[in-house]
Amino acid sequence: MNIKITKATKSRIDSVDMNNIPFGKVFSDHMFIADYIDGKWTNLEIKPIQNLSLHPSNLALHYGQSVFEGMKASVTKEGVPCLFRPEMHAKRINKSAARMCMPAFPEDLFVEAVTKLVGIEKNWIPPYDGSALYIRPFMFATDEFLGVRPSEKYKFIIMTLPVGPYYTKPVSLKAETEFVRAAIGGVGEAKAAGNYAASLYPAKLAQEQGFDQIMWLDAKEFKYIQEVGTMNIFFVIDGVIVTPQTDGAILKGITRDSFITIFKDAGYKVEERLIGIDEVFAAHADGKLQEVFGAGTAAVVSKVERIHHDGKEIKLDVSDYKIANLAYDTLTGLRNGTVEDKFGWVIPVEIMETV
Incomplete structure (x- = not known):
C-alpha cells in the first residue's frame, strides 16, 4: 500500500x-x-x-x-x-x-x-x-x-x-479500596480511551492526599493487585520476581513482557500469578519484600518507595534496588545499541530526507 x-x-x-x-x-x-x-x-x-x-x-x-x-x-x-x-x-x-x-x-x-x-x-x-x-x-x-x-x-x-x-523520582502509591479500574469481562485489557478517563478522578483524590499514583485492586474483593496508574507492576519477594497475571482486566504491557524475558534470561525466577495486597504487606513485615517497581513504555521503570493501604504503610529504600536497575539498564541499552539485542527486538529505521 x-x-x-x-x-x-x-x-x-x-x-x-x-x-x-x-x-x-x-x-x-x-x-x-x-x-x-x-x-x-x-x-x-x-x-x-x-x-x-x-x-x-x-x-x-x-x-x-x-x-x-x-x-x-x-x-x-x-x-x-x-x-x-x-x-x-x-x-x-x-x-x-x-x-x-x-x-x-x-x-x-x-x-x-x-x-x-x-x-x-x-x-x-x-x-x-x-x-x-x-x-x-x-x-x-x-x-x-x-x-x-x-x-x-x-x-x-x-x-x-x-x-x-516520565517520572524523575521514586513514586508513592495508594492502594485503592473504593474505585476500580477494570473488572474481568470488561475492557481493562484494551488500551481504550475511556479506561484512562475513568481513572482521573480517583487519581486526583490520591494526589490530593499526597500520593503519586494509585495501586489498583481487583473489582470484586479489593484484594488482588492489578496495575499501578499507567503501568504494570513487579514485586521482588525473597529473590523471586512476581507480577500480576493478565486475566482480561490487566493490560498486557509490552514493557512488562520484555522485562519478564530479560529477568528469565538473567537467571531469575519469575512468577505471573495472583498477588494480594495482604501478601505484599506480610512480605514487608517479614523482611522479604526487596523491590517494587512499575513498568511501562512512558516510564520504562518507576521505583516505588511507599505504599499505603487501609491506614498502613510500607516504606522502601530504592537505593538498594538491583532488579529494577537491571530492567532499566538492559532496556535502555538495547535501545541505544550498547546491549546486544539477542532477542531481535530492535528494528533500525532508514533515515529519510527531512524538511
Missing part, C-alpha cells in the same frame, strides 16, 4: 529546547493519517501535523470508540534511529480495536507507517539518556450519527513527540 508523503516546508525543531521538554506538549512536524471507508483503509498519507475537522455528532465523542498505543523511538550511539518491538504494538492495537468493535489496521502497514514517520522525524529524537521520541498511534470513530452502534468509518493517526523522563 502506497503512503503519500507531503513534507512541511519548514521544521519547527529550532524553536524547541531539547534539554527541557515537557512531557506530552511538544509535537514533531508530521503525522500519519488514514481513513477507513467502505470496509477498507485508504487515503494513506504522512503530512504536516494539523488540526482535524469533526462534526459535533462524531460517534467517538459520544460513545467512546477510541483506542491507542504508546511506543518509543530511540537513537543508537552511532546515530541510527530504532524502534522497539513495533510488531507487538501493531498486534495489541488490533486486539484493543476488536474489543471496541472497530476494524483491524493491517500490521505490516502499521509498522511501515511508523517506520517512515520516524525516518522523517529522526532529528526530533532527543539524544539524551532517559529521553526518546514518543509515538502515539490511535484510532477513533468518525461517523456523524447519534445512536449506540459501531461506526462505519474511522480515522487512524500516528503522532510523534520528543519526551524526557
Whole structure:
C-alpha cells in the first residue's frame, strides 16, 4: 500500500529546547493519517501535523470508540534511529480495536507507517539518556450519527513527540479500596480511551492526599493487585520476581513482557500469578519484600518507595534496588545499541530526507 508523503516546508525543531521538554506538549512536524471507508483503509498519507475537522455528532465523542498505543523511538550511539518491538504494538492495537468493535489496521502497514514517520522525524529524537521520541498511534470513530452502534468509518493517526523522563523520582502509591479500574469481562485489557478517563478522578483524590499514583485492586474483593496508574507492576519477594497475571482486566504491557524475558534470561525466577495486597504487606513485615517497581513504555521503570493501604504503610529504600536497575539498564541499552539485542527486538529505521 502506497503512503503519500507531503513534507512541511519548514521544521519547527529550532524553536524547541531539547534539554527541557515537557512531557506530552511538544509535537514533531508530521503525522500519519488514514481513513477507513467502505470496509477498507485508504487515503494513506504522512503530512504536516494539523488540526482535524469533526462534526459535533462524531460517534467517538459520544460513545467512546477510541483506542491507542504508546511506543518509543530511540537513537543508537552511532546515530541510527530504532524502534522497539513495533510488531507487538501493531498486534495489541488490533486486539484493543476488536474489543471496541472497530476494524483491524493491517500490521505490516502499521509498522511501515511508523517506520517512515520516524525516518522523517529522526532529528526530533532527543539524544539524551532517559529521553526518546514518543509515538502515539490511535484510532477513533468518525461517523456523524447519534445512536449506540459501531461506526462505519474511522480515522487512524500516528503522532510523534520528543519526551524526557516520565517520572524523575521514586513514586508513592495508594492502594485503592473504593474505585476500580477494570473488572474481568470488561475492557481493562484494551488500551481504550475511556479506561484512562475513568481513572482521573480517583487519581486526583490520591494526589490530593499526597500520593503519586494509585495501586489498583481487583473489582470484586479489593484484594488482588492489578496495575499501578499507567503501568504494570513487579514485586521482588525473597529473590523471586512476581507480577500480576493478565486475566482480561490487566493490560498486557509490552514493557512488562520484555522485562519478564530479560529477568528469565538473567537467571531469575519469575512468577505471573495472583498477588494480594495482604501478601505484599506480610512480605514487608517479614523482611522479604526487596523491590517494587512499575513498568511501562512512558516510564520504562518507576521505583516505588511507599505504599499505603487501609491506614498502613510500607516504606522502601530504592537505593538498594538491583532488579529494577537491571530492567532499566538492559532496556535502555538495547535501545541505544550498547546491549546486544539477542532477542531481535530492535528494528533500525532508514533515515529519510527531512524538511
